[in-house]
Amino acid sequence: MRKDKFFNFSGFDFIPVVFWMGVIFYFSSLKGEVSISEPSLYFYLERKGAHVAEYFILMILLINLFLRSFRTRLEVILFSGAIALIYSFSDEFHQTFVSGREGKISDIGFDLIGITLAGLIAWIILRPKKH
Numbered sequence: 001m002r003k004d005k006f007f008n009f010s011g012f013d014f015i016p017v018v019f020w021m022g023v024i025f026y027f028s029s030l031k032g033e034v035s036i037s038e039p040s041l042y043f044y045l046e047r048k049g050a051h052v053a054e055y056f057i058l059m060i061l062l063i064n065l066f067l068r069s070f071r072t073r074l075e076v077i078l079f080s081g082a083i084a085l086i087y088s089f090s091d092e093f094h095q096t097f098v099s100g101r102e103g104k105i106s107d108i109g110f111d112l113i114g115i116t117l118a119g120l121i122a123w124i125i126l127r128p129k130k131h
Contacts, residue, residue, distance in 0.1 A: 009065060017061045021087060024054050028091050032100025048110045055114035059084045063122045073126040077119045084115045 027050075039047075062080035070076045088111035092103035 009068060013065055017058070017065055020054075020058050020061055024058065024087070024091060025094065027054075028095050028101070029098055031098065032102075048107075051107055051110035052114040052117070055084055055088060055111040056118045057114075058087065059115045059118035060122070063118065067126075073123060073128075076126070077122055081115050081119055085112065088112070088115075 059080055062083055063076055066076050066080055070079060085108075088108050091111075092105070092108055094103075095101040096103040
């Protein structure tokens with residue numbers, strides 16, 4: 001990791017991140033289903049698992065984007081995590097405007113699980129090489 005300038009990437013490096021943010025936004029824009037009965041365990045795990053997976057992928061893409069912009073892996077992971085978490089908050093806020101949906105703090109918690117898992121994996125993989 002080197003630092004010639006603050007952000008060291010081209011405009012094309014943003015494409016996977018912006019695309020994935022668009023995917024998350026699209027799914028958040030879908031009208032929610034109104035359900036009278038309690039959701040099944042499968043339904044709950046599917047929905048909450050999707051939050052974890054979406055933000056795990058977003059975090060990996062952000063880490064990849066910022067790898068050459070910071071000096072340490074901690075800076076990369078923390079900055080990427082902050083961007084992903086801000087996007088999570090904005091996504092839940094966006095859902096408050098979608099029919100049948102609601103923004104939930106608990107969903108941000110599930111997003112944070114995906115962000116944290118990706119950060120931990122990156123922390124292990126990006127270890128400095130011993131000579």
